[in-house]
Amino acid sequence: MSPIKFNERLSKIPEGVLHKYLELATDPSILSLSVGEPDFPTPFHIRQAAIDSIQLGKTFYTPSRGLLSLRKEISSILSRKHHLEYDPVNEIIVTVGASQALEAAFITLLNPGDEVIIITPAYITYVPIIVMCGATIVPVVTSADNGFKLTPEALNAAITDKTKLLVLNYPSNPTGGVMTHEDYEAIAKILRLKEIVVISDEIYSELTYGVTHASIAQCDGMREKTILINGFSKAYAMTGWRLGYMCSTPEIIKNISIYHSNAILCPQTISQFAGIEALKNGDEDIHHMREEYDMRRRLVIDRLNKMGLPCATPLGAFYAFPDIRSSGLSSMDFCSALLQSKKVAVIPGNAFGAAGEGYIRFSYSYSLQHIQEALDRMEAFMNELKK
Amino acid sequence: MEKILSLLRNNARLSNRELAVLLGITEEEAAAKVKALEKEGIIKGYLTVCNESKIENAPVHAMIELKVVPMKELGFQDIANRVVALEAVDSVYLMAGDYDLAVFVKGKTMQEVATFVAKRLATLDSVLSTNTHFILNKYKEDGIILEDGSTQDIRSTLKSE
Incomplete structure (x- = not known):
């Protein structure tokens, strides 16, 4: 029998650094700072809403775009929190996590040869899916000097005739960088004149510290060109529920819906009922979790800087992205050595693209005690390096 | 808070x-x-939470339900003061329900606790009855899980399940 011929694009997915690193970090006694999900349990009233839906037998398919009642709540929270108006009937699709929203958007919009601008260091899953669509990645490098923001100059330099999509992810995983409304206005000025669709992955929108979350869709003329993606995982500590959503114009949503409805039929019904409860009554939970993250953030930044790992103050998400170049080691070597000598796992920055070389990603979605212990070990590691 | x-x-x-x-x-x-x-008297002290099952000759703990006759004007305060003053007593709470005071006591041995209850507690004026429960094992104290290796971080367990 001849060997199976897989989709040729699979082999074009760049080999992930993360994969290599995680193979090293399998010892269960390792103190990990590598996880990208909240450490809080899903608030109980949200879990209860799911239990109720099971007990009442509400376990059938829903419309493929999701329960209208959930879409109405999504519409209302976007209006209330971000002053964005989306019609629940024809401008919102509920998805299986923000990940599926991304996948559906890429598949629906991309043709082979199209160029997609991504802001690096970038979240790990964008590249593989874009590559599977046969499109070309155009990375824009951002730097710690300006808080990892996308500048109009860098955007201009990346745009060509083939540019189809711009993928934004602020607050950013892995850098914790945010964009303000003014930052977006400068970008919008360029984009208004172009036929480029913006995918704005705002999954960390609820986790900003001392700044208000801004969306490019708030800029004049940009709502029509933007697919806003968000979800429940980070805001409500609901990672395993796999629930997200996407909002855009009726035309874009109608086209994405053609693929989406066939790909998944509908998002998980039980999770959708939990989602309604989260949006209706979850503000206090968000507030509480954000306060906890904020305290940890201050501790982490303070100590990383003191131990000789300069770190731009992240204004969003739950990651610190310190510069480790003073160690004289590459990101991978730094992480391997830290793992070996101190059993602390952080993610090498170049797992998020070449632009992340010289950095590490430190997740502070762990208890204070856990973080303190990890910081103590990292400090000892740094002191040994200096000797 | x-x-x-x-x-x-x-x-x-x-x-x-x-x-x-x-x-x-x-x-x-x-x-x-x-x-x-x-x-302001809001912070009253700083203690250490221990897993006593790992300590040699750790004390024996008991919870004693105390039924008492409240005194005119003083109510439960007078008897509470007397119980609080006893050295073997760790905690005293006024309860709603079937009994009045929950008294947590420690001693070197069960015998010592039993003697303490019989001689010092039960004999106090206004104590109507005692009901002693010996504590066999502590799983969680002041929000801290005592057993080693047990984690409140379910994330890692799910990934290897």
């Missing part, structure tokens, strides 16, 4: 400097806040 208080209730060993960083205030401000809480 004030944030500084909930931080200290989770970890009383946080230094003023750490408290300051966590709360985004100066070290002096943190020190002053802690001082004030102590002075």
Whole structure:
């Protein structure tokens, strides 16, 4: 029998650094700072809403775009929190996590040869899916000097005739960088004149510290060109529920819906009922979790800087992205050595693209005690390096 | 509850400097806040939570339900004062329900606790009855899970399940 011929694009997915690193970090006694999900349990009233839906037998398919009642709540929270108006009937699709929203958007919009601008260091899953669509990645490098923001100059330099999509992810995983409304206005000025669709992955929108979350869709003329993606995982500590959503114009949503409805039929019904409860009554939970993250953030930044790992103050998400170049080691070597000598796992920055070389990603979605212990070990590691 | 208080209730060993960083205030401000809480009598002390099953000759603990006759005007205060004064007593709570005072007691042996109840507690004026429950094992104390290796972080367990 001849060997199976897989989709040729699979082999074009760049080999992930993360994969290599995680193979090293399998010892269960390792103190990990590598996880990208909240450490809080899903608030109980949200879990209860799911239990109720099971007990009442509400376990059938829903419309493929999701329960209208959930879409109405999504519409209302976007209006209330971000002053964005989306019609629940024809401008919102509920998805299986923000990940599926991304996948559906890429598949629906991309043709082979199209160029997609991504802001690096970038979240790990964008590249593989874009590559599977046969499109070309155009990375824009951002730097710690300006808080990892996308500048109009860098955007201009990346745009060509083939540019189809711009993928934004602020607050950013892995850098914790945010964009303000003014930052977006400068970008919008360029984009208004172009036929480029913006995918704005705002999954960390609820986790900003001392700044208000801004969306490019708030800029004049940009709502029509933007697919806003968000979800429940980070805001409500609901990672395993796999629930997200996407909002855009009726035309874009109608086209994405053609693929989406066939790909998944509908998002998980039980999770959708939990989602309604989260949006209706979850503000206090968000507030509480954000306060906890904020305290940890201050501790982490303070100590990383003191131990000789300069770190731009992240204004969003739950990651610190310190510069480790003073160690004289590459990101991978730094992480391997830290793992070996101190059993602390952080993610090498170049797992998020070449632009992340010289950095590490430190997740502070762990208890204070856990973080303190990890910081103590990292400090000892740094002191040994200096000797 | 004030944030500084909930931080200290989770970890009383946080230094003023750490408290300051966590709360985004100066070290002096943190020190002053802690001082004030102590002075106001809100912070009453700092203890260590132990897993006694690992300590040799750890004390025996019991919870005693005390039924008492409240005294005119003084109510339960008088008897509570008398119970509080006893050295073997760790905690005393006034309860709603079938009995009046929950008294947590420790001793070297079960015999010692039994003698204490019979001779010191039951004989107090106004005590109507005692009902002693010996504590066999402690799983969680003041929010801390005592068993080693048990984690409140379910994330890692799910990934290897």
